[in-house]
Amino acid sequence: MGGKRKEGPRLPGVTYSNVAWQLDVPPPVVPKDRKQELTVAFIESLSGLIRDVKIKFSTEFSDTIQRGLRVRIQPRGATYFARVQYQGREFRLRIGRIDAWTLAHARTVCASIVRHVSTGNGPPTDEWIELHRQALLAADARKKGHGDATVPYVPEVMARQPAATTWTYGEARVAYVEWLKSEEAVGNLAPATIRNYSKVLTCPALLPFDERHVARLEAADLAMAVEGLVKEGKRSQANDVSRNMKRFFRWLAEPAQERRSGVREGIMDRVRAPKLSGVKGRQHFPSLAEAGLILATSRASGVLNPAVAATVHLAVWTGQRRLSIVTAEVEHFEPWDGEPGWGLWRCYHRKVRRTNQTGKPHVIPLPPACWRVVTAYLTWHRLEYDGATPWAFPKQRPAKAGRPARVGHLVADTLTHTMTAIPGSLSSPHDMRRVISSSVQDVAGIHIALVGHVLDHADDEVGVRKTNGTTRRYTEAEMLAFKRPVMEAWERLLEPAAAAAVLLPREELKAELVRRRAEQRGVNRDAKRVRSKVVNRKPQEGTNKRRAGVAGAPG
Incomplete structure (x- = not known):
């Protein structure tokens, strides 16, 4: 028993094999040219071929009319797709089955896909492709007389991107x-x-x-x-x-x-x-007379708030930056030991990095004419606040109802707005740096390197700071010997200019300052005055009843 079975005679119309008996079926005829103009007849022939013959292979055909359009034949059916390149990679984007898409619609959508990619937006999403199909179907329905067909909105870009897990x-x-x-x-x-x-x-x-x-x-x-x-x-x-x-x-x-x-x-x-x-x-270079006018206004009694006037005074005298002035603390001011009438202001460097590198503060010597005003202000500060705030120039705004009072320092913009509101002044606090630098160099003949030490300039090309950083770290911290000549020269120039300044009468000057500050804030003072009169004329709730009660009360 066993052994190989002998083959019998072959009958016509029957195909023999080693595994099964099969009917003699002619092989499917598939076009050999894989790149040709796709036509409706060709697509219908593919549909019939897939329907009538069980295809066990896959192949593709490229359309010579629309770049990137291809139809792929597989055992489970034929599908349109678009082949595009984006950022060096090839993408094959599925459009849809040939029985759901017409050839004209497939070409239109393929052109939109190519445009979407070529404009740098990358491959579109499947939802975007389906929206295009719905829009094309609705447009065809309208052409056939179905006026109620709504054409869906198709966004210009709907890029396909992976879900991001990084920060927004x-x-x-x-x-x-x-x-x-x-x-x-x-x-x-x-x-x-x-x-x-x-x-x-x-x-x-x-x-x-x-x-x-x-x-x-x-x-x-x-x-x-x-x-x-x-x-x-x-x-x-x-x-x-x-x-x-x-x-x-x-x-x-x-x-x-x-x-x-x-x-x-x-x-x-x-x-x-x-x-x-x-x-x-737009840079403004104030004259010495303008600086004197601003200083004289800050000294006028009762014109400015004491804290605001003191910041203006310090800005004109020292030319320091706004934030350095308004954030000054009471303990930063002290008399200069061994120099009668002089004071010191330890305002530290504007650049935190430089302070950390050297560990040394930025100390400015204050001449007698400046120190007298600062001493008088600090005396008023101790009487007014009694140590309740460390800030030398406290904010004047009262606390809101129900909240604890917190006294912060003045806002830097307050200094700017006040200085520009002074009649005859076109200067900002930063402009004071220009008038100090130009005046003490051109008039008094002070070297630019010494001026840079007072103004705390970072680009000191000829001074000790940049010439040798190691030497600077071992140099006396305050460098007052370099700074004092600058302040003495500035005192000789500024005091006569302030004495020669002509100011408006006190009440007129105060009213003009108030008017200019209102203009800066965009406040219409006339309209505000009318609203105040209307509010004051309106009787308060219960006032008439109380008056009636008082009038009718027994004597």
Whole structure:
């Protein structure tokens, strides 16, 4: 038993094999040319071939009319798809089965897919392709007289992207601010720096980024936001946004954050901050007479609030930056031992980094004419506040009802607004730096290096600070011997200018200051006065009843 079975005679019409008996079926005829013009007849022939013959192979045909369109034949059916290239990779995007799509619709959608990819938006989603099909079907229905067919809205772009697991812009901004605060805690950043960065990164022009992932923000997105600010006339803000966003994205690309942010290094470096046209032309160089006028106004009794007047006085005398002045503390002022009539102001460096490097404060000697006014003000301060606040120039706004009183320092803008509101003044606090520098150099002949020590300039090319950093660290901290000649020269120039200043009568000067400050705030004083009269004429609730009760009361 066993062994190989002998083959019998072969019968006509029957195909023999080693595994099964099969009917003699002719093999399917498939066109050999894989690249040709697809036609409706060709697509119908493919449909019949798939319907009548069980195909056990796969093949493709490319359309010579529409670039990228292909029809793929598989055992389970034939499908249109688009073949495109994006960022060096090949994508095969499924359009749909040939029995659900007409050839004309497939070509139209394939052209839209190619345009979507070629414009830099990447491959579209399947939902976008289906919306196109529905829109084409609705358009055909309308052509056939079905006027009630609603054509769905197809967005211009609907990119196919993987689900992002990295930070959104809002999340990244919160993490960045937390990092800034940690740097502040160790003394590397000033609180004002953090407030400025946070304010810029939350400006309205950047709010549309909040829900977007930072890994998907490109230089073009930031450039459009900057361009929008420039068109609105906010060129300075556009400059701040550009610089701060580039700094922010450099931090996101650091190794400590790159996995959570997904940001590539240098992604925003191509964005250019808009130029601040006319900045040099807008700079104001006050005359010595104007500086004397401002100083004389600050000394006028009862014209300005004492704290505000003292900040103006200090700005004219020392030329220090606004924030250094308004954040001064009472303990920062002290008499200069061994120099009768002189005082010292330890205002520290504006740059926190420089203070950390040297460990030395920025001390300014105050000449007798300046120190007398400062001493009188500090005496008033002790009587007024009795040590309740460490700030030398406290804020004057009262506390809100139900909240504990917290006395902070004056806002830097208060100093600017007050100085520009003085009749005859066109200067800001920063302009005082220019008048001091130019006057003591041109008139008194003081060397520029010595002036730089008083003004706390970082670019001291010829002074001790930059010539030899090691020598600077071992040099006496205050460097008062360099600074005193500058302040003596400034006293000789400023005091005569203040004495020669002609001011309005006290009441007129005070009224003019109030009027100018109202204009700065955009307040219509006449309308405000009318509203106050109306409110005062309105009887308070219960007033008439109480009056009637008093009138009818027994005597």
